[in-house]
Amino acid sequence: MTKRVRKAVFPVGGLGTRFLPVTKAMPKEMLPIVDKPLIQYAVEEALEAGIEEIIFVTGRGKAAIEDFFDHSFELRQVLAERGKDFELNTIEFPVLEAGSIVYTRQQEPLGLGHAVWCSRELVGEEPFAILLADDLIMADTPCLKQMVDVFGETGGNVVAVEDVPLEHTDRYGILDVASDDGRLVEIKGLVEKPDPVDAPSTLSIIGRYILLPEIFDYLSDWKKGVGGEIQLTDSMARLIGDKPFHGLRFQGTRFDCGDKAGFFEANIAFALARAELHNQIQSIVDAYATR
Numbered sequence: 001m002t003k004r005v006r007k008a009v010f011p012v013g014g015l016g017t018r019f020l021p022v023t024k025a026m027p028k029e030m031l032p033i034v035d036k037p038l039i040q041y042a043v044e045e046a047l048e049a050g051i052e053e054i055i056f057v058t059g060r061g062k063a064a065i066e067d068f069f070d071h072s073f074e075l076r077q078v079l080a081e082r083g084k085d086f087e088l089n090t091i092e093f094p095v096l097e098a099g100s101i102v103y104t105r106q107q108e109p110l111g112l113g114h115a116v117w118c119s120r121e122l123v124g125e126e127p128f129a130i131l132l133a134d135d136l137i138m139a140d141t142p143c144l145k146q147m148v149d150v151f152g153e154t155g156g157n158v159v160a161v162e163d164v165p166l167e168h169t170d171r172y173g174i175l176d177v178a179s180d181d182g183r184l185v186e187i188k189g190l191v192e193k194p195d196p197v198d199a200p201s202t203l204s205i206i207g208r209y210i211l212l213p214e215i216f217d218y219l220s221d222w223k224k225g226v227g228g229e230i231q232l233t234d235s236m237a238r239l240i241g242d243k244p245f246h247g248l249r250f251q252g253t254r255f256d257c258g259d260k261a262g263f264f265e266a267n268i269a270f271a272l273a274r275a276e277l278h279n280q281i282q283s284i285v286d287a288y289a290t291r
Protein backbone atom coordinates (compact mmCIF):
# COMPACT_ATOMS: atom_id res chain seq x y z
CA MET A 1 0.00 0.00 0.00
CA THR A 2 1.30 3.49 -0.83
CA LYS A 3 2.35 5.42 2.23
CA ARG A 4 1.87 8.83 0.68
CA VAL A 5 -1.33 10.81 1.11
CA ARG A 6 -2.16 11.64 -2.51
CA LYS A 7 -5.92 11.98 -2.47
CA ALA A 8 -8.27 14.31 -0.60
CA VAL A 9 -12.02 13.99 -0.22
CA PHE A 10 -14.14 17.14 0.11
CA PRO A 11 -17.65 16.27 1.32
CA VAL A 12 -19.83 19.10 0.02
CA GLY A 13 -23.19 17.32 -0.03
CA GLY A 14 -24.69 18.88 3.12
CA LEU A 15 -27.78 21.07 3.09
CA GLY A 16 -26.25 24.03 4.92
CA THR A 17 -29.49 24.70 6.79
CA ARG A 18 -27.83 27.12 9.22
CA PHE A 19 -27.24 29.49 6.31
CA LEU A 20 -30.72 29.45 4.81
CA PRO A 21 -32.00 31.27 2.86
CA VAL A 22 -28.71 31.91 1.00
CA THR A 23 -28.03 28.16 0.73
CA LYS A 24 -31.40 27.60 -0.94
CA ALA A 25 -29.78 28.31 -4.32
CA MET A 26 -26.07 28.37 -3.50
CA PRO A 27 -23.75 25.82 -1.87
CA LYS A 28 -22.51 26.75 1.61
CA GLU A 29 -18.99 25.97 0.42
CA MET A 30 -19.22 28.85 -2.10
CA LEU A 31 -19.78 31.47 0.62
CA PRO A 32 -16.97 34.03 0.35
CA ILE A 33 -14.31 34.84 2.89
CA VAL A 34 -13.27 38.28 1.61
CA ASP A 35 -13.22 37.40 -2.11
CA LYS A 36 -12.61 33.66 -2.30
CA PRO A 37 -15.10 30.87 -1.63
CA LEU A 38 -14.54 28.61 1.37
CA ILE A 39 -13.92 25.64 -0.91
CA GLN A 40 -11.00 27.40 -2.62
CA TYR A 41 -9.19 27.90 0.69
CA ALA A 42 -9.61 24.19 1.46
CA VAL A 43 -8.40 23.07 -1.98
CA GLU A 44 -5.38 25.42 -1.74
CA GLU A 45 -4.56 23.93 1.68
CA ALA A 46 -4.72 20.42 0.23
CA LEU A 47 -2.46 21.29 -2.71
CA GLU A 48 0.06 22.89 -0.36
CA ALA A 49 0.10 19.62 1.59
CA GLY A 50 1.06 17.68 -1.55
CA ILE A 51 -2.39 16.36 -2.50
CA GLU A 52 -2.58 15.37 -6.18
CA GLU A 53 -6.18 14.25 -6.61
CA ILE A 54 -9.23 16.18 -5.44
CA ILE A 55 -12.43 14.21 -4.87
CA PHE A 56 -15.64 16.18 -4.39
CA VAL A 57 -18.66 14.41 -2.94
CA THR A 58 -21.42 16.71 -4.12
CA GLY A 59 -25.20 16.72 -3.89
CA ARG A 60 -28.21 18.56 -5.24
CA GLY A 61 -27.70 22.23 -6.02
CA LYS A 62 -23.90 22.07 -5.98
CA ALA A 63 -23.23 22.73 -9.68
CA ALA A 64 -21.66 26.10 -8.84
CA ILE A 65 -18.70 24.23 -7.32
CA GLU A 66 -18.03 22.35 -10.56
CA ASP A 67 -18.29 25.56 -12.58
CA PHE A 68 -15.93 27.35 -10.20
CA PHE A 69 -13.16 24.81 -10.80
CA ASP A 70 -13.59 24.92 -14.58
CA HIS A 71 -12.59 27.46 -17.23
CA SER A 72 -14.91 30.38 -17.85
CA PHE A 73 -14.12 31.13 -21.48
CA GLU A 74 -16.41 34.13 -21.87
CA LEU A 75 -15.20 35.84 -18.73
CA ARG A 76 -11.61 35.09 -19.65
CA GLN A 77 -12.07 36.68 -23.07
CA VAL A 78 -13.72 39.81 -21.69
CA LEU A 79 -11.02 40.30 -19.05
CA ALA A 80 -8.26 39.72 -21.62
CA GLU A 81 -9.80 42.28 -24.01
CA ARG A 82 -9.94 44.83 -21.20
CA GLY A 83 -6.34 44.17 -20.16
CA LYS A 84 -7.39 43.07 -16.67
CA ASP A 85 -4.43 40.76 -16.08
CA PHE A 86 -4.68 40.62 -12.29
CA GLU A 87 -8.35 39.61 -12.39
CA LEU A 88 -7.59 37.13 -15.16
CA ASN A 89 -5.06 35.45 -12.93
CA THR A 90 -7.54 35.16 -10.05
CA ILE A 91 -10.05 33.25 -12.17
CA GLU A 92 -7.44 30.90 -13.66
CA PHE A 93 -5.98 29.67 -10.35
CA PRO A 94 -8.77 27.31 -9.28
CA VAL A 95 -8.56 25.44 -12.60
CA LEU A 96 -6.35 22.42 -11.97
CA GLU A 97 -4.89 20.06 -14.52
CA ALA A 98 -7.62 18.15 -16.35
CA GLY A 99 -8.38 14.86 -14.62
CA SER A 100 -7.05 15.86 -11.20
CA ILE A 101 -10.52 16.79 -9.91
CA VAL A 102 -13.20 14.11 -9.84
CA TYR A 103 -16.79 14.29 -8.67
CA THR A 104 -19.17 11.80 -7.22
CA ARG A 105 -22.65 12.49 -5.96
CA GLN A 106 -24.18 11.73 -2.57
CA GLN A 107 -27.72 11.14 -3.69
CA GLU A 108 -29.19 11.84 -0.25
CA PRO A 109 -27.58 13.86 2.57
CA LEU A 110 -27.53 10.97 5.07
CA GLY A 111 -24.59 12.33 7.05
CA LEU A 112 -20.84 12.93 6.83
CA GLY A 113 -20.01 9.22 7.21
CA HIS A 114 -22.23 8.41 4.25
CA ALA A 115 -20.66 11.21 2.17
CA VAL A 116 -17.18 9.80 2.82
CA TRP A 117 -18.40 6.25 2.02
CA CYS A 118 -19.54 7.55 -1.38
CA SER A 119 -15.87 8.20 -2.25
CA ARG A 120 -14.71 4.60 -1.63
CA GLU A 121 -14.16 3.57 -5.27
CA LEU A 122 -12.33 6.81 -6.04
CA VAL A 123 -10.05 6.53 -3.00
CA GLY A 124 -9.26 2.83 -3.35
CA GLU A 125 -6.71 1.13 -1.10
CA GLU A 126 -4.63 4.03 0.11
CA PRO A 127 -4.50 6.54 2.95
CA PHE A 128 -6.46 9.70 2.17
CA ALA A 129 -7.33 13.10 3.58
CA ILE A 130 -10.75 14.57 4.27
CA LEU A 131 -11.25 18.34 4.47
CA LEU A 132 -14.47 20.03 5.56
CA ALA A 133 -14.39 23.41 3.86
CA ASP A 134 -16.52 25.08 6.53
CA ASP A 135 -13.66 24.65 8.99
CA LEU A 136 -11.30 27.35 7.76
CA ILE A 137 -7.81 27.41 9.23
CA MET A 138 -5.37 30.30 9.24
CA ALA A 139 -1.87 28.93 9.76
CA ASP A 140 1.74 29.59 8.74
CA THR A 141 2.12 25.91 7.81
CA PRO A 142 -1.16 24.65 6.33
CA CYS A 143 -2.98 22.41 8.83
CA LEU A 144 -3.14 19.44 6.44
CA LYS A 145 0.62 19.73 5.80
CA GLN A 146 1.20 19.50 9.56
CA MET A 147 -0.94 16.35 9.59
CA VAL A 148 0.80 14.79 6.57
CA ASP A 149 4.06 15.21 8.49
CA VAL A 150 2.55 13.37 11.49
CA PHE A 151 1.31 10.63 9.17
CA GLY A 152 4.91 10.32 7.95
CA GLU A 153 5.97 9.69 11.59
CA THR A 154 3.14 7.38 12.72
CA GLY A 155 1.76 5.74 9.56
CA GLY A 156 -1.68 5.71 11.17
CA ASN A 157 -4.89 7.70 11.35
CA VAL A 158 -4.54 11.39 12.25
CA VAL A 159 -7.22 13.95 13.09
CA ALA A 160 -6.75 17.65 13.84
CA VAL A 161 -7.96 18.56 17.33
CA GLU A 162 -8.49 21.58 19.54
CA ASP A 163 -9.85 22.25 23.01
CA VAL A 164 -13.44 23.51 23.19
CA PRO A 165 -15.36 24.91 26.16
CA LEU A 166 -16.91 22.08 28.23
CA GLU A 167 -20.43 23.36 27.53
CA HIS A 168 -19.86 22.89 23.76
CA THR A 169 -18.87 19.19 23.73
CA ASP A 170 -22.35 18.33 22.41
CA ARG A 171 -21.46 20.02 19.10
CA TYR A 172 -18.36 17.97 18.23
CA GLY A 173 -16.67 14.58 18.04
CA ILE A 174 -14.77 14.32 21.35
CA LEU A 175 -11.59 12.34 22.17
CA ASP A 176 -11.04 9.82 24.91
CA VAL A 177 -7.33 10.33 25.54
CA ALA A 178 -4.83 7.51 26.22
CA SER A 179 -1.75 9.74 26.37
CA ASP A 180 -0.94 13.33 25.55
CA ASP A 181 2.47 14.95 24.99
CA GLY A 182 0.99 18.42 24.44
CA ARG A 183 1.20 18.12 20.66
CA LEU A 184 0.21 14.56 19.77
CA VAL A 185 -2.62 12.81 21.55
CA GLU A 186 -2.97 9.05 21.44
CA ILE A 187 -6.66 8.25 21.12
CA LYS A 188 -8.38 5.37 22.90
CA GLY A 189 -11.97 6.36 22.13
CA LEU A 190 -14.17 8.81 20.22
CA VAL A 191 -17.68 9.98 21.07
CA GLU A 192 -19.91 12.05 18.79
CA LYS A 193 -21.55 15.08 20.42
CA PRO A 194 -21.53 13.91 24.07
CA ASP A 195 -23.33 15.86 26.78
CA PRO A 196 -20.79 17.83 28.83
CA VAL A 197 -21.41 15.52 31.81
CA ASP A 198 -20.50 12.44 29.74
CA ALA A 199 -17.67 13.96 27.70
CA PRO A 200 -14.38 12.04 28.17
CA SER A 201 -12.38 15.26 27.49
CA THR A 202 -12.80 18.68 25.93
CA LEU A 203 -10.58 17.87 22.95
CA SER A 204 -12.65 18.04 19.81
CA ILE A 205 -12.04 16.82 16.26
CA ILE A 206 -12.14 19.56 13.65
CA GLY A 207 -12.73 19.09 9.93
CA ARG A 208 -9.34 17.66 8.91
CA TYR A 209 -8.64 13.92 8.82
CA ILE A 210 -6.09 11.50 7.40
CA LEU A 211 -7.57 8.02 7.44
CA LEU A 212 -6.55 4.57 6.35
CA PRO A 213 -8.82 2.88 3.77
CA GLU A 214 -10.07 0.35 6.37
CA ILE A 215 -12.54 3.08 7.39
CA PHE A 216 -14.69 2.07 4.41
CA ASP A 217 -15.24 -1.43 5.90
CA TYR A 218 -16.96 0.20 8.88
CA LEU A 219 -18.76 2.94 6.91
CA SER A 220 -20.36 0.32 4.66
CA ASP A 221 -22.63 -0.71 7.57
CA TRP A 222 -24.58 2.55 7.09
CA LYS A 223 -25.21 2.56 10.83
CA LYS A 224 -27.06 5.67 12.00
CA GLY A 225 -25.79 7.60 15.01
CA VAL A 226 -26.52 10.90 16.75
CA GLY A 227 -29.23 12.92 14.99
CA GLY A 228 -30.21 9.92 12.84
CA GLU A 229 -27.18 10.61 10.58
CA ILE A 230 -24.45 8.21 9.47
CA GLN A 231 -21.60 9.67 11.51
CA LEU A 232 -17.95 9.50 10.48
CA THR A 233 -16.92 9.56 14.15
CA ASP A 234 -18.69 6.26 14.89
CA SER A 235 -16.71 4.42 12.20
CA MET A 236 -13.47 6.12 13.22
CA ALA A 237 -14.05 4.89 16.77
CA ARG A 238 -14.12 1.32 15.43
CA LEU A 239 -10.73 1.83 13.74
CA ILE A 240 -9.04 2.44 17.09
CA GLY A 241 -6.75 -0.40 18.15
CA ASP A 242 -5.94 -1.75 14.68
CA LYS A 243 -3.41 0.93 13.72
CA PRO A 244 -2.04 4.04 15.49
CA PHE A 245 -4.68 6.77 15.88
CA HIS A 246 -3.54 10.25 16.90
CA GLY A 247 -4.98 13.69 17.39
CA LEU A 248 -2.75 16.61 16.42
CA ARG A 249 -3.02 19.91 18.24
CA PHE A 250 -2.32 21.87 15.07
CA GLN A 251 -0.61 25.27 14.97
CA GLY A 252 -3.06 27.88 13.72
CA THR A 253 -6.51 29.37 14.22
CA ARG A 254 -9.65 27.58 13.15
CA PHE A 255 -12.86 29.39 12.22
CA ASP A 256 -16.15 27.50 12.25
CA CYS A 257 -17.65 28.96 9.08
CA GLY A 258 -20.68 26.67 9.24
CA ASP A 259 -21.86 28.99 12.00
CA LYS A 260 -22.83 32.62 11.35
CA ALA A 261 -20.66 34.18 14.06
CA GLY A 262 -17.64 32.07 13.07
CA PHE A 263 -18.16 32.98 9.43
CA PHE A 264 -18.13 36.70 10.16
CA GLU A 265 -15.14 36.39 12.46
CA ALA A 266 -13.26 34.62 9.65
CA ASN A 267 -14.12 37.42 7.24
CA ILE A 268 -12.74 40.02 9.62
CA ALA A 269 -9.58 38.02 10.39
CA PHE A 270 -8.79 37.25 6.73
CA ALA A 271 -9.53 40.84 5.64
CA LEU A 272 -7.29 42.23 8.39
CA ALA A 273 -4.54 39.88 7.20
CA ARG A 274 -4.63 41.41 3.72
CA ALA A 275 -2.21 44.35 3.42
CA GLU A 276 -4.41 46.27 0.96
CA LEU A 277 -7.48 46.01 3.22
CA HIS A 278 -6.00 46.08 6.70
CA ASN A 279 -6.29 49.78 7.58
CA GLN A 280 -9.76 50.20 6.13
CA ILE A 281 -11.16 47.14 7.90
CA GLN A 282 -9.41 48.01 11.17
CA SER A 283 -11.03 51.45 11.20
CA ILE A 284 -14.45 49.90 10.56
CA VAL A 285 -13.94 47.42 13.41
CA ASP A 286 -12.76 50.23 15.72
CA ALA A 287 -15.76 52.39 14.81
CA TYR A 288 -18.20 49.58 15.73
CA ALA A 289 -16.30 48.88 18.97
CA THR A 290 -17.04 52.39 20.20
CA ARG A 291 -20.72 52.49 19.23
Ligand code: UTP
Pocket: 011, 012, 013, 014, 015, 016, 017, 018, 019, 028, 057, 106, 108, 109, 110, 111, 112, 114, 115, 132, 133, 134, 258
Ligand atom coordinates in the same frame (compact mmCIF):
# COMPACT_ATOMS: atom_id res chain seq x y z
P1 UTP B 1 -22.44 20.04 8.62
O1 UTP B 1 -22.60 19.29 9.87
O2 UTP B 1 -21.92 21.42 8.74
O3 UTP B 1 -23.86 20.00 7.88
O4 UTP B 1 -21.54 19.19 7.65
P2 UTP B 1 -24.50 20.85 6.74
O5 UTP B 1 -25.70 20.09 6.31
O6 UTP B 1 -23.55 21.20 5.64
O7 UTP B 1 -24.91 22.24 7.41
P3 UTP B 1 -26.09 22.60 8.47
O8 UTP B 1 -25.66 22.00 9.78
O9 UTP B 1 -27.38 22.04 7.93
O10 UTP B 1 -26.09 24.09 8.47
C1 UTP B 1 -20.13 19.22 7.69
C2 UTP B 1 -19.60 18.90 6.29
O11 UTP B 1 -20.08 17.64 5.85
C3 UTP B 1 -20.74 17.76 4.61
C4 UTP B 1 -21.17 19.21 4.51
O12 UTP B 1 -21.31 19.61 3.15
C5 UTP B 1 -20.04 19.91 5.23
O13 UTP B 1 -18.93 20.13 4.38
N1 UTP B 1 -21.88 16.82 4.57
C6 UTP B 1 -22.73 16.73 5.64
C7 UTP B 1 -22.09 16.04 3.45
O14 UTP B 1 -21.32 16.11 2.46
N2 UTP B 1 -23.16 15.19 3.43
C8 UTP B 1 -24.02 15.07 4.48
O15 UTP B 1 -24.95 14.25 4.40
C9 UTP B 1 -23.80 15.86 5.61
